[in-house]
Amino acid sequence: MTAAQAIVVKEVRAYFLSPVVYVVAAVFLLIYGILSYTYVVNASAQAMRLMQVQGMAAQLNLNDLVFRPTFYSTAVILLLVLPIFTMRLFAEERKLRTFELLMTSPVGINEIIAAKFVSVLLVYLGLLALTGIVPLILSLFSSFDWNPVLTGYLGLALLGATFLAAGILASALTENQIVAAFVSFGLLILIWLLGAIGSVLGDTPIGNLLTYLSFIEHYDRLVRGLVDTKDLAYFFSGLAFMLFLTHRVVESHRWK
Amino acid sequence: MIDVQNITKRYGEHTAIERVSFAVEKGEVLAFLGPNGAGKTTTMRILTCFMPATEGVARVAGFDCFEQPMEVKRRIGYLPEIPPVYQELTVHEYLTFVGRLKGVRAADLRMAIDRVVERLSLGDARRRLIANLSRGYRQRVGLAQALLHDPPVLILDEPTVGLDPKQIIEIRELVKGLAGSHTVILSTHILPEATAVCQRVVIINEGRIVAVDTPDRLSARLRRSEKISVTVKDPPPDLAERLRCVPGILGVLERTTTGGFLVECELGRDLREDIARFIVNNGWGLLELNLVSMTLEDVFLRLTQKEETEVST
Numbered sequence: 001m002t003a004a005q006a007i008v009v010k011e012v013r014a015y016f017l018s019p020v021v022y023v024v025a026a027v028f029l030l031i032y033g034i035l036s037y038t039y040v041v042n043a044s045a046q047a048m049r050l051m052q053v054q055g056m057a058a059q060l061n062l063n064d065l066v067f068r069p070t071f072y073s074t075a076v077i078l079l080l081v082l083p084i085f086t087m088r089l090f091a092e093e094r095k096l097r098t099f100e101l102l103m104t105s106p107v108g109i110n111e112i113i114a115a116k117f118v119s120v121l122l123v124y125l126g127l128l129a130l131t132g133i134v135p136l137i138l139s140l141f142s143s144f145d146w147n148p149v150l151t152g153y154l155g156l157a158l159l160g161a162t163f164l165a166a167g168i169l170a171s172a173l174t175e176n177q178i179v180a181a182f183v184s185f186g187l188l189i190l191i192w193l194l195g196a197i198g199s200v201l202g203d204t205p206i207g208n209l210l211t212y213l214s215f216i217e218h219y220d221r222l223v224r225g226l227v228d229t230k231d232l233a234y235f236f237s238g239l240a241f242m243l244f245l246t247h248r249v250v251e252s253h254r255w256k
Numbered sequence: 257m258i259d260v261q262n263i264t265k266r267y268g269e270h271t272a273i274e275r276v277s278f279a280v281e282k283g284e285v286l287a288f289l290g291p292n293g294a295g296k297t298t299t300m301r302i303l304t305c306f307m308p309a310t311e312g313v314a315r316v317a318g319f320d321c322f323e324q325p326m327e328v329k330r331r332i333g334y335l336p337e338i339p340p341v342y343q344e345l346t347v348h349e350y351l352t353f354v355g356r357l358k359g360v361r362a363a364d365l366r367m368a369i370d371r372v373v374e375r376l377s378l379g380d381a382r383r384r385l386i387a388n389l390s391r392g393y394r395q396r397v398g399l400a401q402a403l404l405h406d407p408p409v410l411i412l413d414e415p416t417v418g419l420d421p422k423q424i425i426e427i428r429e430l431v432k433g434l435a436g437s438h439t440v441i442l443s444t445h446i447l448p449e450a451t452a453v454c455q456r457v458v459i460i461n462e463g464r465i466v467a468v469d470t471p472d473r474l475s476a477r478l479r480r481s482e483k484i485s486v487t488v489k490d491p492p493p494d495l496a497e498r499l500r501c502v503p504g505i506l507g508v509l510e511r512t513t514t515g516g517f518l519v520e521c522e523l524g525r526d527l528r529e530d531i532a533r534f535i536v537n538n539g540w541g542l543l544e545l546n547l548v549s550m551t552l553e554d555v556f557l558r559l560t561q562k563e564e565t566e567v568s569t
Contacts, residue, residue, distance in 0.1 A: 006356030010342075017344045101340035101401070104304040105357045106329040254307045 004111040007102075011089070011119035020084065025127050028081050035073045036134045039066045062144040063225075067135070071152045071223045074131070075215075078160055079192070083184035085123060086167025087177045089116045090250070094175040099253075109250050113243055117168060124160050128153065148225030155222030158235035159215055163188055165242035172249040191215060257282040257409060257439040258303065263312030265298050272298040273463040275312070280456075282408075285435045287450035288443035289556065290460035296443035297337055299460070300411050303441070304334045316409055330359065333407040335415055339398025343387035347378055347397055350386060351404060358405040372400040375430065391418040399427070410434065412442040416449060428453050447556055459559055466559045483548040484519045484528060489541030491515050502527065502534050515543070 001009070015021045043065035093099040102112055135149050163184075170184035171177075195214030201207030211217060218231040258280040265272045273295035280286045288296045302309045303316060305325040313320060319327040342350055348369065355365045373382055376396045381389055386397060395418050402410060415431070416424045431453045434440055444450055450457050451471045459467045459474075467474055488495060496508040499519060504527050509518040521527045528545055535542045 001356050001362060003357045003359060006353055010345075010353050014342070014344055096340075096343070097336060097338040098340040098342060100301075100306055100334070100336045101354070102357070103306050104329055104332065104334045104336075105354075106326050106359055107357060108326075 003105065003107040004115040007107070007112060007115035008119045008122075011116055012122055015085075015119070015123050020088075021123060024081055024084050025130075028077060028127065029130060031077055032070075032074060032131050033134075036066065036070050039069050040138070062138060062142055063148050066138070067144070067149050067152060068223055070134070071156065074156060075159055075219060078156070078163055079188050080185070082124065082160060082163040083167045083170070083181040083188070085120050086164055086171050086184060087181040088171065089120065089168055090172040090246075091175050091177045091180045094253075095177075103254070109247055113168065113246050113250065117165060117243060120164050120168070121161055124164060125157065128156060128160065145225075148223070151225050151227055152223045154227070155219050158222070158232070159219050162215070162235055162239045162242070165239035165246075166191075169242050169246045169249065172246045257284075257317055258441065259313075259315040260299075260303070261313045263299070263302060263309040263314055265295075265302060265307070266310045271463055273460075276460070276463075276465055277312075278458055278465065278468055280439055280441060282439055283436045284456065285431060285440040285442070285454045287454035287457045288441060288460060289445065289447065289450050289457050290443075291445060294460045295463040296460060297413055298463075300334070300413050300441065300443060304332055304411055305329055306334075331408050333402035333405065333410045335398050335402040335410075335412045337413045337417075339394050340401070341386045341394055341397055344385070346383055346385055347373075347389075347400075348382050350397065351400060354401045355404055360405050368404055368406070372403050375403065376400045377426070392420060392423055395419055396423070396427075399430075408438060410438055410440045410442075412440065414444055415442055416444070416446070424449075459556060461559070482521045482523060482525065482527070484521060484531065485511075485544065485546055485548050486517045486519055486531060486535070486542075487513075487544035488515045488517070488535060489543050491517075491540060495540070498538075499531070499534070502530055504530070518548070 043062065046065065090099070093102060103109075132153075135144075135146075138144065139146075166187050167180075167184040170187060171180040173183060174180050191213065192215060194210045195216040198207045198209070198211030198214060201210065212234075218234045221228055221231055260279065261277050262275045263277075264274050276295070276299060278286075288299065290296050298307075301307050302314055303321060305321050305328050308322050313322075315321065316328045317331045319331075321328050342353070345353065351369045351372065352365065355368055360368050373379055376399055378393070378396055378400060381393050381397075386394060389397065395415070399412070399415060402412065412431070416427050419427060428449065431440060431442065435453075435455070442454070455470060456468065457471055457474060458465055486499075491514075492498075496510055496517060499505060499508045499517065504522050504525050505519055506522060507520040509520070510516070511518055519527070519531060526547065528547065532542060532545055
């Protein structure tokens with residue numbers, strides 16, 4: 001087992017040894033469940049109404065009525081949940097001084113950051129997999145197009161990975177976990193809002209740039225079932241940039 | 257094995273250490289002695305590649321700490337001031353993790369852990385959570401971590417802090433046992449510890465090295481006179497006056513204990529026989545007579561105080 005693999009194993013274990021993941025996962029799944037339930041109930045109410053009026057329930061589309069709104073809401077919940085997952089990754093090491101062990105072991109900073117990212121990503125993907133129960137149950141009772149659901153999950157995975165990278169950056173900035181969580185909330189909401197500012201500015205170069213920088217339109221296309229390499233490139237370059245900044249921050253601690 | 261040349265570390269305006277140079281031979285145990293905040297930890301952090309020096313070169317086993325940190329890290333076992341333990345793991349899990357981190361081969365890991373657990377008598381704590389261990393146990397887990405991959409160089413930052421007297425003796429024995437096969441630097445502000453385990457002592461104060469030598473030679477070098485402690489039964493009131501007449505005696509100091517005197521003699525002369533003869537010939541009862549050697553405490557205080565007076569003048 002290499003040092004990086006050892007860190008991944010240790011971090012994933014650490015998540016399951018602390019109550020944080022269980023509590024956060026439970027709350028997340030509860031909210032997710034309630035949201036999808038309300039969307040499903042809404043969809044069926046609409047179906048009933050349409051059937052009474054013109055008897056054309058077959059036209060109703062679960063992709064539009066349930067999955068798409070669920071994906072949008074889930075993205076917002078992730079904004080609040082994922083910083084809790086990432087806040088401990090570097091802040092705790094520095095607070096407890098175990099950071100010294102990592103930094104004086106024959107492991108590169110890149111490997112440490114990559115290992116921590118992979119470990120929290122695994123936990124997140126595991127949590128995301130649990131939400132798969134909703135489309136699976138719905139597929140038993142109705143038919144819908146699986147493809148946009150799968151691209152929506154791809155979008156959630158990429159969006160979540162970027163959130164996690166931003167959270168790791170925030171965690172590297174401080175030794176206080178609360179501060180780390182709060183900084184990543186702030187950072188993520190700020191990037192999110194860039195899209196709003198962009199749309200206010202309209203079709204100007206700065207407006208387009210801000211809209212491009214925001215998660216919204218890239219995620220939106222994936223949720224609509226459109227996989228564009230441009231959007232994939234956006235997420236991958238975004239998370240790579242966050243991890244690169246994390247490297248600079250961790251490296252800079254050594255010089256202080 | 258370790259070669260430090262003119263390293264300086266500045267944190268912004270504050271200079272933590274300034275032009276520190278010393279060398280440690282293979283198999284030697286060297287103590288870093290100094291008051292809190294003297295720069296011991298900073299020097300150790302530079303040697304372990306935790307942080308780079310602002311200026312100067314530090315080499316461990318021929319590798320530059322700045323240019324080839326991986327090679328240096330592979331050869332160093334480091335116990336920081338606060339043992340770097342993960343509370344949520346058991347001792348065994350923690351040591352397994354550290355072993356993998358340090359690149360111990362999977363086949364050797366089990367034996368390596370058994371060896372350090374045995375050496376630091378952690379057997380009964382092996383399956384316990386580190387969070388539930390006492391300070392002394394955690395300190396020993398920290399030491400186990402440093403020894404795990406059997407590195408040729410060990411850097412121990414205050415290894416005996418938080419241990420009870422019995423454990424302190426055990427750790428000192430352990431460090432003594434490492435001498436010869438391992439190169440050890442340990443920092444301490446407890447002076448007897450340095451005398452007990454180390455071949456050489458580096459005294460550091462306010463970021464500068466004030467002295468480097470063996471404990472014996474340090475005290476010899478700084479001695480300005482020989483001191484002899486004398487205890488006499490029922491001494492006459494003017495004994496101090498009369499002792500001063502013995503040739504070679506520079507001064508006599510009456511101690512607070514009745515009949516106790518501290519006699520200061522010229523450097524390099526042992527006047528014990530003369531004093532004994534003088535007292536016995538006069539018919540007083542001689543109870544005790546011994547040469548007082550300068551302890552490292554005195555050396556240390558003298559060196560650090562000298563520094564201060566130099567600064568103030």
